[in-house]
Amino acid sequence: MQKDITKTIEEMFAVGAHYGYSKSRRHPSTSTYIYTTKQSGDIINLEKTATLLQKAIDFMEKAGQEGKTILFVGTKPEAREMIKNTAESLEMPYVIERWIGGTISNFPEIKKRITELEDYRKDITEGNLEKYTKKERTVMAKKMERLSRYYSGLVGVKKIPDILFIIDSKKEHIATTEANSFSLPIVALLNSDSNIKDVTYPVLANDATVPSIKFFTKELSEAYKRGVSSPSAK
Numbered sequence: 001m002q003k004d005i006t007k008t009i010e011e012m013f014a015v016g017a018h019y020g021y022s023k024s025r026r027h028p029s030t031s032t033y034i035y036t037t038k039q040s041g042d043i044i045n046l047e048k049t050a051t052l053l054q055k056a057i058d059f060m061e062k063a064g065q066e067g068k069t070i071l072f073v074g075t076k077p078e079a080r081e082m083i084k085n086t087a088e089s090l091e092m093p094y095v096i097e098r099w100i101g102g103t104i105s106n107f108p109e110i111k112k113r114i115t116e117l118e119d120y121r122k123d124i125t126e127g128n129l130e131k132y133t134k135k136e137r138t139v140m141a142k143k144m145e146r147l148s149r150y151y152s153g154l155v156g157v158k159k160i161p162d163i164l165f166i167i168d169s170k171k172e173h174i175a176t177t178e179a180n181s182f183s184l185p186i187v188a189l190l191n192s193d194s195n196i197k198d199v200t201y202p203v204l205a206n207d208a209t210v211p212s213i214k215f216f217t218k219e220l221s222e223a224y225k226r227g228v229s230s231p232s233a234k
Helices: 005-014 028-033 046-065 077-089 107-126 134-154 173-181 210-229
Strands: 019-022 034-038 041-044 070-073 163-167 186-190 201-204
Touching: 005 046, 005 210, 028 034, 028 046, 041 046, 046 186, 046 201, 046 210, 070 077, 077 210, 107 134, 163 173, 163 210, 173 186, 186 210
Parallel strands: 070 163, 163 186, 186 201
Antiparallel strands: 019 041, 034 041
16 A cells, blocks of 8 residues: 655654664664764654655565564564564564574474473463472473563464564564574664664664654554455455
8 A cells, every 4th residue: 555655754753753873873774864964863864764664564565465474573672562562463473572592593492492381371271280299380380481481472383484573673683684594574663773784674764762663563564454454365
């Protein structure tokens, strides 16, 4: 769906999407997307961001039509709640605590831990923990608490996801590297300190405040939903 570029720019401006980081932190790959610099802070060219956003929207809509699985990643405090809520609304997996190295590159091992957590939860539901001693249950509970913290968002995942959706690709550089090594498309909201070339569908804008993160996450997740509900959806 083609968005009205003027309206989009106004909406982005309203949420402070134009605020980049200081010029000293600017990654060379983002230079052509900077409109100006004020008091040493970069101001992002929202016209160019609107073009990037439209490309990402088109991709997400197509992904919805094709029923692709998206892994949502956002571990910075400003992103966690939005990423979790969005992923759950789409019934997609997510990572909001810490990216565990090997989540993609060593998925068989990660899948074992997910299955272990799933089995434990099943045992609780079915009352099967009584077969263990009190000490064993205590040890298991502590282990499962840790697994739950890092793998809850991955419960139900049986294969490597088709796409990664990332907030701040620089912070999530390990996830970005793993996705690229497997040629997985990446859709990411990233700021002026990131390497835009690391991302398949980059959206250059403020990735550090809740209103901006919320705006872009909503725009892109709604594009996916449109794809799912379209007549051509699989």
